[in-house]
Amino acid sequence: MAKGKKLYEGKAKVLYEGPEPDTLIQYFKDDATAFNAEKKDTIDGKGALNNRLSEFFMNGLTQIGVPNHFIKRLNMREQLIRSCEIVPLEVIVRNYAAGSMSKRLGIEEGTQLPRPIVEFSYKDDSLGDPLVPEEYIIAFNWASQQDLDDILALALRVNDYLSGVMYGVGIKLIDFKIEIGRVWEGDFMRLIVADEISPDSCRLWDIETGQKLDKDVFRRDLGNLTDAYTEVARRLGVLPANVAPATKPTIVH
Numbered sequence: 001m002a003k004g005k006k007l008y009e010g011k012a013k014v015l016y017e018g019p020e021p022d023t024l025i026q027y028f029k030d031d032a033t034a035f036n037a038e039k040k041d042t043i044d045g046k047g048a049l050n051n052r053l054s055e056f057f058m059n060g061l062t063q064i065g066v067p068n069h070f071i072k073r074l075n076m077r078e079q080l081i082r083s084c085e086i087v088p089l090e091v092i093v094r095n096y097a098a099g100s101m102s103k104r105l106g107i108e109e110g111t112q113l114p115r116p117i118v119e120f121s122y123k124d125d126s127l128g129d130p131l132v133p134e135e136y137i138i139a140f141n142w143a144s145q146q147d148l149d150d151i152l153a154l155a156l157r158v159n160d161y162l163s164g165v166m167y168g169v170g171i172k173l174i175d176f177k178i179e180i181g182r183v184w185e186g187d188f189m190r191l192i193v194a195d196e197i198s199p200d201s202c203r204l205w206d207i208e209t210g211q212k213l214d215k216d217v218f219r220r221d222l223g224n225l226t227d228a229y230t231e232v233a234r235r236l237g238v239l240p241a242n243v244a245p246a247t248k249p250t251i252v253h
């Protein structure tokens, strides 16, 4: 499929014009960044794994009726997506304390939260994506109260789906981040899950050993990131064609 003009190059992905109106091609790079791009590296195979894993999760969401931008995978590194207007928020869902929440509140990483907690950061790299209360979101018109209610419902559905899928392969979903986009169907605006769902944007711990299988492996120099992502893909039965599976997908009881 012919790619159109390059529209945007971010830290992990490149967006190109798609073949039809309202479509884009999302190219997954091998670049990894952390701490607002202060730490950078190229990780062989990461882009292909995230392309496959995001396809897998978005397809799963479609199956349970959660609207999202995924249309189809084009090749190892690219997928066709529906173009949308991104709501300038990172929507974070936490099931267990970790990362910035643990730091901010002094709660030990891995502590189960009383219920899933949804928080919002304002998407602005130059400000370090600061945490913002709902009141800011509405006052600054980044989203309406109705949008926020819908976003919250979407985020919790994604959380239930992802937690269940991960639990089924022996992985605890500690937290994750999604982005939401707006699409218009005539006069009607709909909110859909956009961007990506991959180990770059989730915290995933092995249930038995507590081993980290997400981008913290890179952030905290805990080993080989591709191995960690390959393990997630292997357990889910999702692997890029050119990565030989070590063993068959494991069913964890």
Ligand SMILES: Nc1ncnc2c1ncn2[C@@H]1O[C@H](COP(=O)(O)OP(=O)(O)OP(=O)(O)O)[C@@H](O)[C@H]1O
Residues within 6 Å of the ligand: 008, 009, 010, 011, 012, 013, 014, 015, 024, 069, 081, 082, 083, 084, 085, 086, 123, 124, 125, 179, 181, 194, 195, 196
């Ligand atoms: N369906 C979509 N339509 C339009 N834009 C999208 C869609 N899905 C994701 N995006 C945007 O595409 C970009 C993906 O690139 P990448 O994730 O590398 O960006 P980034 O470096 O994390 O920067 P940003 O701060 O913009 O997220 C992001 O800006 C994301 O918001």
Ligand SMILES: [Mg+2]
Residues within 6 Å of the ligand: 010, 011, 012
């Ligand atoms: Mg991004």
